[in-house]
Amino acid sequence: MKEVKLFLGPQHPGMHGNYSVHMYVDGDIIKKAYPLPGMLHRGFEKLMERRLWMGNIALIPRICVVEPDINEMVYAMGIEKLGNIEVPERAHWIRMIILELARIAIHLMSFGGIGGPTGLYTASYWSIADRDLILDIFEKITGARVYHMYIVAGGVRKDLPEGIEEEIIGLLDYLEKRLPEYEELILKNPIIHARLKDNILLPEEVVWELGVTGIGMRSAVDKEYDIRKVKPYARYDQVEFDVPFGPYSDAYTRVSYKPIEIRQSIRIIRQSLEKMPKEGPVRVKISTGSALRWTVPAGMVYPVIESARGEYGYLMVSDGSEMPYRIAVRGASYPQGLLGVEKYLPGHRIDDASLWMDTMGVCAPEIDR
Amino acid sequence: MTVDKSVFSPIRAWKYLIEKPVTIPKKLVFDTPREASDNYRGFHINDWTTCVGCGICAEICPTNAINMIEIDSLEQSTGNKPERPAIDYGRCSFCALCVDICTSDSLSMSKEYIHLSKDADTFYFLPESDGIHQIDFDKGYDRDEVSELLDLERYEIDETPIEGRNESFIEIIRGYSKEMAIAEASRCVECGVCTATCPANMNIPEYIRSVWTENLEEGVDYLYKTNPLSNVCGRVCTHTCETACVIGNRGTPVAIRWLKRYIVDNTPKEDFERVVLSNVSEKINGKVGIIGGGPAGLSCAYYLRTMGYEVDIYEERALLGGAVRYGVPEYRLPEESVKEDIEMIRKMCVNFITNTKVGRDISFEEIRNTHDAIFSGSGNWIPKKLKVINVDHKDIRFATKFLEESRDYSRDMGRMPEFEDDIIVIGGGDVSFDVARSLARLQKIKNGKINIKFIARKPIEFLAADQEEVVEGKEEGLELRLNRSPVEILVDENNKVYGVKVAKCTSKLSENGKAKTTCSEETEEIYAKEVFMSVGSDPDFEYFSKEMMENLEMDKNKIIVEENGQVKGYPWLFAGGDIVRGPDIITAVADGHKAAIGIDEYLYNREKI
Numbered sequence: 001m002k003e004v005k006l007f008l009g010p011q012h013p014g015m016h017g018n019y020s021v022h023m024y025v026d027g028d029i030i031k032k033a034y035p036l037p038g039m040l041h042r043g044f045e046k047l048m049e050r051r052l053w054m055g056n057i058a059l060i061p062r063i064c065v066v067e068p069d070i071n072e073m074v075y076a077m078g079i080e081k082l083g084n085i086e087v088p089e090r091a092h093w094i095r096m097i098i099l100e101l102a103r104i105a106i107h108l109m110s111f112g113g114i115g116g117p118t119g120l121y122t123a124s125y126w127s128i129a130d131r132d133l134i135l136d137i138f139e140k141i142t143g144a145r146v147y148h149m150y151i152v153a154g155g156v157r158k159d160l161p162e163g164i165e166e167e168i169i170g171l172l173d174y175l176e177k178r179l180p181e182y183e184e185l186i187l188k189n190p191i192i193h194a195r196l197k198d199n200i201l202l203p204e205e206v207v208w209e210l211g212v213t214g215i216g217m218r219s220a221v222d223k224e225y226d227i228r229k230v231k232p233y234a235r236y237d238q239v240e241f242d243v244p245f246g247p248y249s250d251a252y253t254r255v256s257y258k259p260i261e262i263r264q265s266i267r268i269i270r271q272s273l274e275k276m277p278k279e280g281p282v283r284v285k286i287s288t289g290s291a292l293r294w295t296v297p298a299g300m301v302y303p304v305i306e307s308a309r310g311e312y313g314y315l316m317v318s319d320g321s322e323m324p325y326r327i328a329v330r331g332a333s334y335p336q337g338l339l340g341v342e343k344y345l346p347g348h349r350i351d352d353a354s355l356w357m358d359t360m361g362v363c364a365p366e367i368d369r
Numbered sequence: 370m371t372v373d374k375s376v377f378s379p380i381r382a383w384k385y386l387i388e389k390p391v392t393i394p395k396k397l398v399f400d401t402p403r404e405a406s407d408n409y410r411g412f413h414i415n416d417w418t419t420c421v422g423c424g425i426c427a428e429i430c431p432t433n434a435i436n437m438i439e440i441d442s443l444e445q446s447t448g449n450k451p452e453r454p455a456i457d458y459g460r461c462s463f464c465a466l467c468v469d470i471c472t473s474d475s476l477s478m479s480k481e482y483i484h485l486s487k488d489a490d491t492f493y494f495l496p497e498s499d500g501i502h503q504i505d506f507d508k509g510y511d512r513d514e515v516s517e518l519l520d521l522e523r524y525e526i527d528e529t530p531i532e533g534r535n536e537s538f539i540e541i542i543r544g545y546s547k548e549m550a551i552a553e554a555s556r557c558v559e560c561g562v563c564t565a566t567c568p569a570n571m572n573i574p575e576y577i578r579s580v581w582t583e584n585l586e587e588g589v590d591y592l593y594k595t596n597p598l599s600n601v602c603g604r605v606c607t608h609t610c611e612t613a614c615v616i617g618n619r620g621t622p623v624a625i626r627w628l629k630r631y632i633v634d635n636t637p638k639e640d641f642e643r644v645v646l647s648n649v650s651e652k653i654n655g656k657v658g659i660i661g662g663g664p665a666g667l668s669c670a671y672y673l674r675t676m677g678y679e680v681d682i683y684e685e686r687a688l689l690g691g692a693v694r695y696g697v698p699e700y701r702l703p704e705e706s707v708k709e710d711i712e713m714i715r716k717m718c719v720n721f722i723t724n725t726k727v728g729r730d731i732s733f734e735e736i737r738n739t740h741d742a743i744f745s746g747s748g749n750w751i752p753k754k755l756k757v758i759n760v761d762h763k764d765i766r767f768a769t770k771f772l773e774e775s776r777d778y779s780r781d782m783g784r785m786p787e788f789e790d791d792i793i794v795i796g797g798g799d800v801s802f803d804v805a806r807s808l809a810r811l812q813k814i815k816n817g818k819i820n821i822k823f824i825a826r827k828p829i830e831f832l833a834a835d836q837e838e839v840v841e842g843k844e845e846g847l848e849l850r851l852n853r854s855p856v857e858i859l860v861d862e863n864n865k866v867y868g869v870k871v872a873k874c875t876s877k878l879s880e881n882g883k884a885k886t887t888c889s890e891e892t893e894e895i896y897a898k899e900v901f902m903s904v905g906s907d908p909d910f911e912y913f914s915k916e917m918m919e920n921l922e923m924d925k926n927k928i929i930v931e932e933n934g935q936v937k938g939y940p941w942l943f944a945g946g947d948i949v950r951g952p953d954i955i956t957a958v959a960d961g962h963k964a965a966i967g968i969d970e971y972l973y974n975r976e977k978i
């Protein structure tokens with residue numbers, strides 16, 4: 001047997017973020033895999049300890065480039081919990097709209113992203129273009145397309161711009177019409193069936209062993225484990241939505257959950273727009289004084305939310321000063337993206353490595369924080 | 370979902386041939402760039418006419434992308450530093466926290482988002498009101514009240530209720546509670562613009578921080594670095610710093626004066642004393658005589674002692690403190706506060722020689738002969754008089770004398786001064802309000818009712834007095850007769866004063882920003898049994914010899930001195946306070962400090978010769 005070493009990433013269209021896996025292959029079967037993080041290590045957690053509570057808002061969205069808002073949300077929730085801060089009602093609903101729009105954006109991106117590893121590039125073009133329509137909405141609400149820095153402790157940074165509700169509804173209508181086309185293109189496609197069905201399995205034991213959450217877990221253990229359901233935050237307990245789950249997790253099942261979840265997000269946004277108070281405050285200040293002197297009472301909390309890849313949380317410690325004492329990020333892709341790659345990527349074929357990364361849900365900076 | 374096995378499925382794909390592509394051609398991206406949203410966080414815009422160079426944008430910036438650059442064409446002025454922010458777009462994260470916190474409302478972001486260059490150094494810009502490329506893009510993101518990062522409103526300080534305030538000389542301001550003081554201190558952004566305006570350049574942001582961090586001992590240390598009369602100044606300083614405070618650009622300035630007071634009032638006495646007295650030095654061979662124990666003299670004495678000099682203060686009156694002890698009424702400055710400040714200076718082993726008027730009880734020459742240098746801070750104690758008919762009438766009362774008596778009465782050192790039950794006060798400045806409001810209290814205590822007419826040339830908005838004085842004076846029962854200029858003191862056939870004849874005046878803002886007052890021929894008589902005049906005072910230099918008086922360089926009635934307080938032509942003589950420039954305590958304190966340094970330099974260099 002002759003082993004060949006191959007690099008997947010950090011510069012590779014099939015790689016998710018600046019991350020790399022060193023693969024030892026025999027023929028086209030991966031024998032050993034060593035994940036190599038550190039490519040985009042910016043020391044997020046350490047940097048946070050040297051930034052003001054408010055200043056961190058510019059840093060944390062970068063911990064997951066494609067779904068930045070979850071960082072803003074857990075961070076805000078942590079501060080609110082530490083400081084016993086009551087968020088204004090309207091802000092809760094605005095936050096949900098933002099978070100679900102973000103979920104749609106990343107699901108679209110990775111749903112279409114399956115085009116890269118399978119050669120179905122049309123899917124990628126479509127999904128990136130449609131995601132852009134969501135970014136347009138984000139730009140109008142928050143002033144930026146990707147790093148929104150919008151959900152802040154105490155509420156949101158600004159109220160919604162006038163007339164944005166209609167634009168959001170228009171976008172949702174469009175996406176609903178568009179989804180069947182995606183399904184036609186992707187889920188009914190023989191290539192996809194050939195590559196994804198009964199491939200890259202995620203058995204229940206592995207879920208428990210590694211601590212996989214999100215779509216991976218739900219599709220494997222037949223349980224509706226979604227933080228929005230089991231430990232609702234914002235106003236998720238006041239909207240109706242379903243969470244897909246099942247007992248058999250192959251790459252195809254996991255991909256096929258994405259359009260289902262997108263539809264549920266659309267449902268949540270529609271309800272939010274309807275139920276939210278039409279006016280009222282959207283932010284309370286977390287502390288007296290200028291933002292340079294905002295402090296957060298001492299304590300330790302672990303707020304969690306459901307990201308597109310599963311349970312996302314920050315362990316936050318405050319010593320009562322104007323900067324966090326320590327923040328540790330629980331990136332949802334950590335279990336599968338780091339431990340999983342090493343243990344369970346071997347045995348797959350080289351050309352499935354990218355599919356593995358995509359359908360398991362890996363966002364590199366979450367690991368590299 | 371199952372695979373679509375229909376033979377027609379490939380045909381369905383053809384429809385996309387005639388649909389608009391989802392991608393945009395590269396040419397369009399550059400030829401007709403997409404317009405950003407109204408809220409877009411693009412490159413910065415900074416309006417230099419409103420920017421005050423406080424540097425807070427740089428302070429909040431989480432990526433350290435902002436540097437403050439000194440601009441030669443700009444001038445330092447009250448509340449304005451000649452600096453403007455430059456932004457390194459290699460670091461900027463476009464978070465717009467700088468915009469949300471900008472103290473002057475000058476900074477915003479634009480819809481501009483393209484800058485292309487191979488040279489990394491070109492990503493550094495000094496934005497102006499037309500952006501970074503001077504191509505006038507529309508405004509994008511701007512702060513609103515939700516995204517605001519400053520705390521604009523002042524936290525209320527506890528005061529005695531208006532009701533009953535005019536029945537005693539009890540201090541009006543009661544002070545901040547700990548919670549309120551910390552909240553107020555948290556509003557400061559530490560820009561230091563105030564420090565530049567304070568005559569003594571007090572370490573304001575530093576001592577405010579010590580309130581915020583609850584480290585009051587450190588606060589005391591900072592106070593005494595530049596001001597040994599912090600208790601006094603924490604109560605009655607003219608607080609020009611607050612006029613400069615950048616928080617005042619969009620809100621109410623930080624209550625700098627009250628925070629200083631909070632430090633002094635709330636540091637345990639032993640700690641306070643330990644910190645202050647730790648500054649005393651061993652006595653060295655050098656002795657300085659000081660004429661006048663007012664703020665200038667006291668400050669000079671304090672700093673000379675920190676350097677080790679022996680100090681004698683000669684004071685005409687029974688108590689030290691000058692106008693602070695014999696002028697400012699107790700409802701603004703309780704006796705206890707002045708006493709504490711002065712006690713601290715006494716404990717530094719400064720010799721207080723009271724009830725000794727230089728020129729009467731001891732000659733200037735004698736002091737000169739027994740000391741290595743002299744500092745004079747004798748203040749202004751001879752009342753000025755208006756040029757009106759009958760102004761020399763013996764019954765006209767003047768501010769200085771009356772306030773001295775009134776203050777002695779309120780500190781139980783004298784009888785209640787004599788006064789009538791129907792009084793006119795002529796003035797317009799702070800001192801005249803001290804007179805009128807003290808009289809109001811005395812009338813209330815004695816007669817149970819107040820009858821005081823306050824006459825001034827200008828309308829409220831142009832009065833020299835602090836607006837607070839006017840408001841509170843009115844609340845306490847003063848009857849304001851403004852826009853009236855006295856022309857004659859009315860005296861009856863029995864040679865008794867019975868009122869004032871005034872001309873009616875109007876004031877308006879002139880081009881130089883000052884009020885211009887013109888008075889008409891039309892007059893009016895205002896009647897009262899007694900007239901008090903408070904229109905300023907002049908120095909008394911009788912203690913200088915004739916020869917010196919001839920040689921001293923003067924500007925009107927002020928002595929001209931060097932930057933360090935040294936009197937021209939007399940290297941051993943220094944002067945400061947009201948006799949040099951005035952007009953307030955903190956200036957006198959600063960003068961005393963500067964002179965102490967000047968004296969030290971003079972004596973040190975003299976030793977060497």
Ligand SMILES: Cc1cc2nc3c(=O)[nH]c(=O)nc-3n(C[C@H](O)[C@H](O)[C@H](O)COP(=O)(O)OP(=O)(O)OC[C@H]3O[C@@H](n4cnc5c(N)ncnc54)[C@H](O)[C@@H]3O)c2cc1C
Binds near residue numbers: 665772952
């Ligand atoms: C009624 C009043 C209210 C004021 N209120 C305020 C205020 O709220 N805030 C503020 O900042 N400023 C205020 N001021 C101004 C402030 O008090 C003066 O600017 C300051 O006291 C000047 O200090 P100084 O040391 O130069 O002189 P002074 O305070 O006038 O002290 C001079 C001292 O020298 C003594 N002296 C004079 N001649 C002789 C001599 N020949 N021999 C020995 N001793 C002599 C005097 O008795 C006096 O004690 C007020 C002034 C007055 C009159």
Ligand code: SF4
Binds near residue numbers: 420422454
């Ligand atoms: S915060 Fe505003 S006023 Fe201060 S320097 Fe920056 S731009 Fe100028």
Ligand code: SF4
Binds near residue numbers: 557559574
């Ligand atoms: S008191 Fe005002 S001017 Fe002074 S440092 Fe604080 S914010 Fe700046």
